[in-house]
C-alpha cells in the first residue's frame with residue numbers, strides 16, 4: 153500500500169476538497185490519498201508574492217508528510233511553489249502539478265495550450281515552461297480572467313469560461329492538447345476530454361499516476377548532490393519547526 157500526500161498550497165478547504173477528490177478518482181487500488189493544505193498562509197495563489205508565502209506552508213506539510221512516512225508528495229498548485237525546496241526536505245518523490253501536466257501533454261501531443269485563471273499568473277507558467285524545458289512544446293497560454301476562488305463559488309461561471317477557452321484554443325492554437333492551469337480545475341479534465349475530443353490534462357491526476365510509477369520503480373528523490381537534505385543550522389522564530397529534532 154502506498155500513501156500519497158496531496159498538498160493544496162493555498163488555505164481554501166473547498167479547493168483542497170476538489171483536489172483531493174480528483175486525486176482519489178484516479179488513485180490505484182493500493183494508493184491512499186492524504187489531501188492537506190497549510191494551517192496558515194494565503195487563500196489563493198495569484199502571483200509571486202502569494203507563491204513565496206505559500207512555499208513555507210508547503211514545506212511545513214512536506215515535513216509532516218515525511219514524518220508520517222508518505223511514499224510521495226504532490227504540490228497541487230500550478231506554480232509548483234516550493235518544489236525544489238520541498239525536494240531537498242523530502243525523501244520520497246515530490247511532483248508539482250504543472251510539471252506533471254506538461255510532461256503528460258508532451259507524451260500525447262506535439263504542442264499543447266495552457267488555460268489558467270488570472271492573466272498575471274501566465275508569467276509563472278512561462279517561467280516553468282522554460283525551467284522544465286517545455287517552452288517549445290507550448291503553443292499558447294490563455295487566462296479566463298477570473299480569480300482562482302471563482303472556481304469554488306458555486307456559480308459555474310469559471311467552469312464555463314474554462315470550457316469556452318479550451319474550445320477557442322483548440323480552434324486557434326494548432327495544439328493537440330490542453331493543460332488545465334489550476335489545481336481547482338482538476339475535476340474538469342475528464343469531461344472536457346470526452347466532450348472536446350482532445351486530451352485535456354489536469355496536473356493533479358497526472359501527478360498521482362507519476363508518484364505511483366516512481367514508487368513502483370523504487371525511485372525517490374536523489375539525495376546525491378543538490379537535492380540533499382538542507383544544511384543544518386539553527387532556524388529561528390516561526391521556522392524553528394524545521395530544526396532537526
Ligand SMILES: O=C(O)C[C@H]1NC(=O)NC1=O
Pocket residue numbers: 162195196197198228229230231268269270273300333334335336
Ligand atoms: O496560478 C493559478 O491560477 C492557479 C494556482 N493558484 C492557486 O491557488 N492554485 C493554483 O493551482
